[in-house]
Amino acid sequence: MNINQYWKAGIAVLLVVMSFCAGWYINGLRWQSKLDKIDLAHAEETAEALRQAQQVNAGLLARIKQSAEGYQALEEKNAQETAKLKQDLKNAQKKNPLPAGCQLDADRLRIIQNAVTAANHRAP
Numbered sequence: 001m002n003i004n005q006y007w008k009a010g011i012a013v014l015l016v017v018m019s020f021c022a023g024w025y026i027n028g029l030r031w032q033s034k035l036d037k038i039d040l041a042h043a044e045e046t047a048e049a050l051r052q053a054q055q056v057n058a059g060l061l062a063r064i065k066q067s068a069e070g071y072q073a074l075e076e077k078n079a080q081e082t083a084k085l086k087q088d089l090k091n092a093q094k095k096n097p098l099p100a101g102c103q104l105d106a107d108r109l110r111i112i113q114n115a116v117t118a119a120n121h122r123a124p
Helices: 003-095 106-121
Strands: none
């Protein structure tokens, strides 16, 4: 073989190697593009899931706050009722002390009955 044929064979081998490398590189770019699209879709799905979770969380927090405010208002109302009933009972004791036979008068009986009714109507 002469040198010219070696050059031709070398160039042919070089072209085959370069074609293989170029194909490898282009295929890598194609797969990287697919992976990037998958990563982007996953990131968007994750962001949407987080937004939904935050909305649910905000709704739950609002319900908890509303329940707490309702409970606080109920507790204040109950405390006021209890204080009024205690004061009524104190006033009844001052105005009319308990007799020796321990018979409850109508005033005390009414106050105790009001306290029982109020206690039975309170929410747990």
